[in-house]
Amino acid sequence: MLRLTCPFCGDRDYTEFRYGGDATKTRPASEETDAGIWHDHLFSFRNPKGPHVEYWQHVLGCRQWIVVERDTATHEIGATHLARDTGDRS
Amino acid sequence: MQRYSAFALLKHALSGNERWARAWRSGAPKPGYDVIIIGGGGHGLATAYYLAKNHGVRRIAVLERGSIGSGNVGRNTTIIRSNYMIGANTAFFEFSLKLWEGLSHDLNFNCMVSHRGQLVLGHGPGQMDVHARRGNTMRLNGIDAELLDRDEVMKLAPYLDYSKEARFPIHGGLLQPRAGTARHDAVAWGYARAADDYGVDIIENCEVKGIVREGGRAVAVETSRGRIDAPKIGIAVAGHSSHVAAMAGLEIPVESHVLQAFVSEAIKPLVHHVISFGAELFYLSQSDKGGLVFGGHIDGFNTYTQRGQLARAQTVAECAVSLMPMLSRLRLLRSWGGIQDMTPDGSPFICKTPVAGLYLNGGWCYQGFKATPASGWTFAHTIANDGEHELNRAYSLDRFLQGKELDEFGIGNWTYKQ
Amino acid sequence: MTAYRLSRGGRIDRRRPVAFLFDGKPQIGFAGDTIASALLGNGVMLLGRGFKYHRPRGVFAAGPEEPNALLTLGEAGRREPNIAATTAELVDGIVAQSQNRWPSLALDLMAINQLAAPVLGAGFYYKTFMGPAKKSWMRYEPLIRRAAGLGKAGVAADPDRYEGRHEFTDVLVIGAGPAGLAAAIAAGRSGARVLLVEQDFALGGSLLSEPAGALEADWLAERIADLGRLGDVTVLTRTTAFGLYDGNTAGLTERRDHERPDPASGRARQVTVTVRAGAIIFATGAIERPLVLANNDRPGVMLASAARTYLNRFGVASGKRIVVATNNDSAYRAAFDLADAGAAVTIADLRAAPDEILAARARAKGIALLPGTAVAEVLGRRAVAGVRLADWKGEDQPIGSARESIEADSVLLAGGWSPTVHLTSHRGIKPVWREDIATFVPGGFAAGQVGAGAVIGTFTLAGAILEGATAGARSAQALGHDRSGAADIAIPAADRGEDGDLRILPAWRIPSRRHGKAFVDLQNDVTVDDVTQAWREGYRAVEHLKRYTTLGMGTDQGKTSNINALALMAGLSGAEIAEVGTTTFRPPYTPVALGALAGRAVGAHFRPVRRSPLHDWHVANGATFIEAGPWLRAWYYAWAGATPAEAYIKEMEVVRRGVGIADVSTLGKIDVQGPDAAELLNRVYVNGFLKLASGKARYGVMLHDDGTVLDDGTTTRLSDTRFFMTTTTAQAGEVMSWLEYLLQTAWKDLRVHVSSLTDEWAGMSVSGPKAREALQLALPGEDLSGERLPYMGAIETALEGVPLRIIRLSFSGELAYEVFTPADYGIAVWQHILTAAAPLGMKPYGLEALASLRIEKGHVAGLEIDHRNTLADLGLAKMAGREKSFVGKSLMQRPNLNREDRWSLVGLESLEPDKKVRGGSILFAPGEELKGHGHGYITSVTWSVELDRTIALALYDGALKHEGEEVIAAFPLKDEQVRLRIVSPHFIDREGKRLHA
Amino acid sequence: MLERTSALASVIPGKGKPGVGGAIGLQLGEARGFALIQVAGFAKAMGKVESRLAALTGGRVPENVRIPVQTGAGWVFRTGPEQVWLVVPAAGDVLARLTREIAPEFGVVTDLSHSRTRIFIDGARSVDALKKGFPLDLSEAFLAAGEAALTGVHHTPVLLHRVTRDRFEIYAMRTFALTVWAWLADASHEFGYEVASSEMGHTV
């Protein structure tokens, strides 16, 4: 069973999480009106065969969204952190 | 090529079967071709065959990194059908089913195309209405469809769970009598042999590692067996579509996901149709070798490993036993996985790309096997004429920018929810 | 002569005979037997028929690698086909039947296939069955399908129970042979938590095949005692590790068939155990390979190690006159033990100069040792009668001159050993070839995993014990459990001159002058000729060879055939075996019952059921329920009618003419609180929420980023920083995760917190012209006037101290109030309102009527919101704020989403009252040919109580541009058409007078 | 007087089932009469919220979900990086005081008292029953008496609280309560279970 580390709850089966897809794309600002920018945000994917940074939500748990680095060719799991914890949140 | 027939079998049997010829030649790649097809799966081989047969292209190479048929064509649950209702999908998949009907003859290779019928179950009035819209659209486009009520479903498939305890009671179903299954391996080998007969070079153990561009045009590929030039290059690598498209600087709306499939031990005839559950994605049919072949939803996260999680095998088994209680004691023989090229709207790409001379066939999600004949036919047309055929015009890379998604099941633009 | 039971010996309990049936005939075995050992003990040699040629077949092996002796066990719901007799533990009451024969095992008419053999070679069915017509295959297919498959599956429901279980352990040891026992003891002594798993019903592995009195037997007994003394060590026998998965997780099947668990006691017959381990030690041993020679499938031919197991473990000799055909040293031990048991043994050893020590011991036991000699062919048809010998000068030499034939009743084959690398290869690490032992070993191990014993090519007892003990101690140490001396495990002193070197002379095929069939895969009847034909036709890659010949695709998954076959193909192609490689190893290691994988999540327990707080009231008051996703919802009530069609009309009438009450508790309810709550809502809803006043509700629509509609619902402002959002039942989970996604990944600065209140509040809709009167009767002291509680107004009050939240909004189009109360009080409040409003004739109405009322009002719902439609398609374009930004605003403007001819919301009125109007009908303009995709389709249909005719909502090309025009609704599935007129989807009270009453 | 109805009214009071050989290995029941109040703080203000909470409950505020804090009146669980659940007797005025003392710009207070049904399983075989569905290490080394975990069973989220070695309390979503109970009863059947009548205010 693919095991993910929820920073709040600890190691859990991936079945406790809901997948959120590619986490490397920053969401355009709400005011952004350029359809091309929104199109690339939604419809283009690096889809690498190797390290992939992705979102998961611990829905059968603390409901936190987390960011996981996982290799899509071997399923080796790297660093994991709460999605909210990057950048400005102290 | 040597004609296959009952007579041929007898003739060769008398001479100890020693004079059967190779089904397809195996040789080193030539320096250049008119067209290179990357990917020796069903779509790549079919494209090469129709390029030669329909468009008279002579110098064609199919480059396959492993052995032909080792990709999804060799690992799918073999369901063929044309019960599509959204835009271009209806005509495209019906055209494919028509090609399936004559395929064994056309290729002189028995693909065991079995028109045994596919029954999609409905578990509530709302779902039956959605089935009705699909069935009505099929009939209006000359495609066979029948809406069955609960009693008719019970006659067709008496072994389903009609008991009071069933968590999702069966209200009825949509039957496509002409739908069914085909022998997956035979499709790859049949197209390979027929293409080889037209002079197509099928080069195995030849992995494409780079696409050479000059002046915005694709002119050659770098492979594990050296550089090979061609003015036209067609990508047909299914699960590796992003990986190969990136070699030409293209980022495409595809994410790679593993879909698992399962086969039970071989038993005497038990299930005579393709059965699709309505409450959760689950589909099952009995192969001619006697094993029940079934599957469910993708595992649900990006991966290129051709193997799945145990939890998914368990949820698929839950569907199997809940839908057909008799399967409880039948044993799983083998489980495997294949990498599917999932697109946001669940529909494929058969189109030109921003790079001149480079063409893309991919994004097949769950449904590429049934599309193999029509995909080969239209991709060959697109390459030969440097322009899409009427049947595949809608399968363009820019459809999302246009808002022309073809969302067959109304799931919305999520690759991992298709 | 046949196999027979010796008067003494074996690890069976001769005091406990066990009776069973085989093909209707009573048989007797002993406790500790398998069905195979019991049948062999009774001299029953014929157990089955070959898959394709229906040749007679007997017992070939002694474990799960058995290709031949597959029986159907049990009857009716407990019928199980294809069970290997060699692993089926003999317990009371077994009913076993042979398979794949007609009319009987002894007389199988299908054997005539052997005459057609030359035509039935590999892949013959690809070359024929194509004519004459396009769909001719449909005529041949039934024949092919009837011939395929061995056993017949049962169709009756299985009475037994199955289950899943979650386990965690420090060290998981797979296999309880010498290596596994040593590993478990060493890890246990170090203080680690250990789980030892063994597929057999006895511990010991290959040690069970040692003679009873041998030192190994004593060692085994001592080790089992050691295990008993260790605290945190769990031992599971009859449990197979069927798959290795990510996260150091293994899937196990725990079988309890021997207990005959009574399902009525809640005890499961089989359990699928998911075990997550800190470290995994693979001690799964090795499986012996046969030699491939003519007629190697006759009953009486078996693996040498199997014969040794039947002798020492079950006290059954394989025959009186035994010929051992070997290419390595390991078979000599079987020869010695059988000679000691009184059999006349001949060893035909391919090697010109077998090991001197072994040769001397053979001669001392009166065994005829024939060096440089091959068994070229097995004689006899229904059972072994003898062998034809030939000089052996090596694989690449033509077979030597035929030599004498000798009589025999048992032929034992020893072609080398294949480590059981299945599990170690399940995660894509391909096994690698080792020339010195002529076999494949694991290609490496992931972190926290290690192999010990025969599985990594160590074929000595001492080696297996040493590696096991070291692996056990090291694995425990890596997890922080250490104790000196943990790995000190005794090694039996027996000097059997064992140095582990098999001194194997690889011989992948013994050519035979005559044309006997040499089988590579005994279960799928694949012969050397088939492999040659695959090579000839170009199917040379190992995966092509497998699929073209169906080699290794039976229930034994090629455990005794894969390596011989790929080595044969390497020879034919002039390639190295290491280059050719193996086919993929896939779970399960041995077949697993689908019921065991499904566990208890079947039938009614398949998926969880969600129930409203008012569920028990509905049950008690004649409701019929319908599934709505995970929910069970009251569909219609008995007071109104016996069928949904009949009842919903009566329920609608009550609401349109008086007052009705409906359970809306399943609506998604979300608490949105914080200084930036309004900002969050303003960003996700298309319409403005910043200036919504407290005590006011507003209908809002949310889009996906791609501009299509995600969900709609009403949100009420309770205070400056607190909102009460409702969503549709179906999208509640989606909306909740979507809001949390936006807050935690993008809008991290917004100070707002969202929590689900779906389960906190019961919700009921009091609807109808007399709704206010009804509510007034229920809440006598409450000011429910239009001023205090106007349309889209909200108040918080109480009834006898019980909090109530009343929001005046309507889904039915009537004057209506949604009354929310904390869930536990739901039934009491609902009953209170019903009792108070009884004089007004208030009645409960269900989901069917609820849906029909909203159709009359023209309110979109699930059938219209299907991720393809935009605001404009649903007639809601006006809701989108022009200046403000909102989620989806940009891509909402994509060209194709704004075309004039988009299919968008219209109402339809039937013009042919006697005809049925059906959902899913396709709409055409009158006179148009009924072909193609049409101009739209009907989404929802109902009888309109108000308009006294059938009405529908639909999506139509250009929508209300065609108001007043006629359309044809085609339903070709039932050859029906009906004429309707396009009208506004708001059939009743377009100005909303009733809402503001 | 308007009465409260439990989501488990159709099964409590009710009959248990004897296990294999007539054994009774555990007890199932419901603990009622509690209030469940959620307090969530905003990123930079969580410190202030925690100090208010500590003052009010008279005990520390738990740092993580594993080790909840028992206060005189009940339990305090940390259910998120900036979220706390108070399980206190229903009769108290904790909700009112919290709503007053936690200013909107620091954090939010939400009453979830009716949203969870508190099922308990108690007895020597409770771990054996729970192992059939909880994907967690239930050994005491990993989940000791007093400790808690947020997880899921039969596709529905629960808070699992090991009150003593053999007593586990499962806070299930109310609309899933009966299906969780049915799952638990089915899992307990082979060990034999009795159905305890509902306990009021059992917090310790």
Ligand SMILES: Cc1cc2nc3c(=O)[nH]c(=O)nc-3n(C[C@H](O)[C@H](O)[C@H](O)COP(=O)(O)OP(=O)(O)OC[C@H]3O[C@@H](n4cnc5c(N)ncnc54)[C@H](O)[C@@H]3O)c2cc1C
């Ligand atoms: C488990 C499973 C079940 C399915 N069931 C069904 C079904 O029931 N019905 C249905 O219609 N569809 C089904 N599908 C989908 C269908 O199988 C695929 O969509 C379809 O086969 C893809 O097209 P293909 O055959 O050309 O792909 P493939 O057979 O995967 O061919 C692609 C080839 O490209 C090769 N390749 C990749 N990269 C390179 C490179 N760099 N250089 C050279 N060669 C390369 C690969 O080795 C592979 O052989 C299923 C798929 C899976 C995985």
Ligand SMILES: NC(=O)c1ccc[n+]([C@@H]2O[C@H](COP(=O)([O-])OP(=O)(O)OC[C@H]3O[C@@H](n4cnc5c(N)ncnc54)[C@H](O)[C@@H]3O)[C@@H](O)[C@H]2O)c1
């Ligand atoms: N002399 C030879 O040529 C030769 C060859 C092979 C084995 N051996 C003997 O084998 C011994 C090696 O001992 P060992 O412990 O490595 O192997 P073993 O064969 O003694 O034990 C392996 C055990 O693992 C069990 N097992 C295998 N796969 C399993 C699975 N998936 N799930 C559960 N159980 C599983 C088997 O039932 C068996 O009991 C040596 O003592 C040697 O005598 C000798």
Ligand SMILES: Cc1cc2nc3c(=O)[nH]c(=O)nc-3n(C[C@H](O)[C@H](O)[C@H](O)COP(=O)(O)O)c2cc1C
């Ligand atoms: C339609 C179909 C039927 C199959 N039937 C069998 C079978 O009867 N026995 C078997 O061992 N494998 C069967 N397989 C699985 C293949 O052996 C193999 O697992 C699959 O093609 C994927 O290849 P891989 O396991 O090498 O990755 C079947 C596969 C398919 C697509």
Ligand SMILES: [Zn+2]
């Ligand atoms: Zn968590």
